[in-house]
Amino acid sequence: MTKLFATTALAAWLAMPAFGAQPAEGETLADRQEVRYWILDAIKSLDPQLTTTRTDSDMIRQLFEGLMNEDATGAMIPGMAESHEVRDDGLTYVFHLRDAAWSNGDPVTAGDFVYAWQRAANPETASEYAWFIELMNIANASAVVKGDLPPSELGVKAVDDRTLEVRLSKPTPYFVKTLSHATTYPVPRKVIEAEGDAWTRPGKMVGNGAYVLDGHDLGVEAVAVRNDRYWDADNTIIETVRFITVNDQNIALTRYLAGELDWFDSLPAGQYPRLKEQYPDQAVTVPWSCSYAYLFNLSDKGPEALKDVRVRQALAYAVDRDIIVDKVLQGGQTPAYYWTHWATEGFEAPQIEMAGWTRTERMENARTLLAEAGHGPENPLNLTIQYNTSEDHKKLAVAVQQFWKAIGVNATLANYEWKVHTDRLQNQDFEVARYAWCADYNEASTYLDYFRTDGYNNGKWSNAEFDTLLSQASTARNPAALYEQAEQILIGDMALVPVYHYAKAQMFRPDLKGIPTRNVMSTWYAKDMYRIAE
């Protein structure tokens, strides 16, 4: 028998009006409804299945809409899918699409989703994000990505034009949370087949989002204007969204202050306190789901000394996270004593012993452990800290070098450009390396999966119990306790030195409303924003 359950939340969504921009009472809208948003680098691709960067995704999210959207807190709300049902104990999802149209007037159908998902997985597309379809655990995803099965065998099917059925290879608690990701957005098959790679150009691009692409001057700006054919166009207030490239953060700040940008969401390190004081109604910092750490190379190629857990503990204790957060970064980041970002939905932060110690206690324990491990003035520990080119990473590495010096560890700094750094990490050519991970979806497994024996796991840490916990968690109704245990194992064995949890220190105009400051994924929709008359 097919089990069918609609959660109360789902019922609540259906009863509620769509989450569009809704000015509060007493607010008068401004005449100019425009958002000028800062981006650091040029937009690389506007093709949902080919894009690889956050910046691209931020723009694509305005031009296309997936099955689900996120609200201001990061909770999933209906997008193209009006409602959905879960069947077969979580193995089948059935989505009922709303009556919506592409910007050229064609109806958005379940077939468009099937085409897009097959396209992402198809080896011929050679999408760098094919792994995302695998991450969603769609049936046959891995075999299709490998080329062992044709794309038509992917577990996604259009039952009719408005009904999409997805089969999973195993129950996946986070499945719905992946549906606001750009890789899963539908794309217009007719247009792509007619225009080829050029289909993402202004004038040619057809989307189903709240905005349509109006201009794209590579490396200068990309402009999107309101799409009158969007299903919720009546509740869309912002008329124009400009993505303005400014390759230098300090210049971007100057241009923001000169009134050329409305929203600058990545203040240069160390600037936030001053700006908060000067512009209390514009400077804000919000948690952002990424974690920063130093990885130990525990593979055969790594230094022998690091294989001793006491050494790893000593190194982790000695890092003074308060100094890093309060004196170096100063942008609202929080000290990290575990790996998963503290604000991740459904995550219960573990109690980590070292977090409660004073600085003196940490240093004493670190020294004792190092001595027990046989390191002292006669046999000093020498390590190399590898980081990729960036002023901020350098500042942190220098700080850590000093912290370690205090316990008698000599650290040498090694700076590599990004590609070389990554290449060395992936080949285990490092001793200690800086690393950061940003969540793919708002759930702890996106962090913890990294350290599975078969995860990306550049340091090659491995723990059977940890692996078991995570595979249990992947099908558990309420995995929070399992994640907490996994964190305890990870930190107990000190697979890494967690350093800090990210925050986005940003500035935006006081008259610009609707910027989500409680969504740790930093997912935003211009359609939810509006500007009020000052």
Added chain:
Amino acid sequence: MFAYVLRRMAVAIPTLLLLIVLSFVLMHLAPGGPFTQERELPAQVLANLNAKYGLDQPLWRQIWNYLYGIVAHFDFGPSFVYPDRTVNQLIAEGFPVTLTYGALSFLFAVVVGVALGVVAAIRQNSFLDYLAVGISIGAQVLPNFVMAPILVLVFTLWCGLLPGGGWSFSDPRFWVMPVIALGTSYMASIARITRSSMLEVLGSNHIRTARAKGMPEHRVVIRHALKPALLPVISYLGPVFVSMITGSVVIDIYFSTGGIGKAFVDSALNRDYAVMMGVTILIGALTILFNLVVDILYAWIDPRIRY
């Protein structure tokens, strides 16, 4: 002369070829590839990507295909990092921007630089000379990456006169700061070279003769002194012109012009092989071309030079 130009052109082809092959090999020697990323790609996806862009073939074959594409179809290949665009499109979008602000900066640097140099030389040791030398030293020690943010601060934030960045072919307000920031230090060098070369020429015999004949001073300076004095300036200008019109990464970064200078540096960092090759060839070809132009100008200015 014509035979000389032909000869030079003939040498240019093997030079370019050598440049292409060397850059190609060096580029592939650098660790990491275009698809090296934090999340290691599944082996199959990586293999598909490599196959799509022909990176799975032996290096000699890749070079051959690349050269064939250029010669047969003038096709510089696809960009690996900007999948929506080809290298031809990237260069066609970025180069006109760079060319515009580069050529204007060049004009600015030459006109102001030569004028300052000449004035300083004919009024040697006067207040004007000190002023000109002062300006040029000041301009020389102020690198463009310091100057650019200062310009934005002053003209955009404080005065609100100019846009702080971006580009438009129809609005010259966007051109002003890139031109000044890029041209200033070149202007300073040109001023100093012009001044010293001018001083040397002004002290030479043919100037004394011209003055002895009673020739008016402005004719002495413009006709007899300036022309020979410009020779060292011109040999400096050839490579400078090329480096100005092929872009400055600093200008592109600080003013977000969308020029190819940034694209070039990014392509190296991203291992976007085809874009990097395309811009390298563009710069190489322009360098060869303008060195030739300089040599021809030499012969035109100095009648003693014969090819």
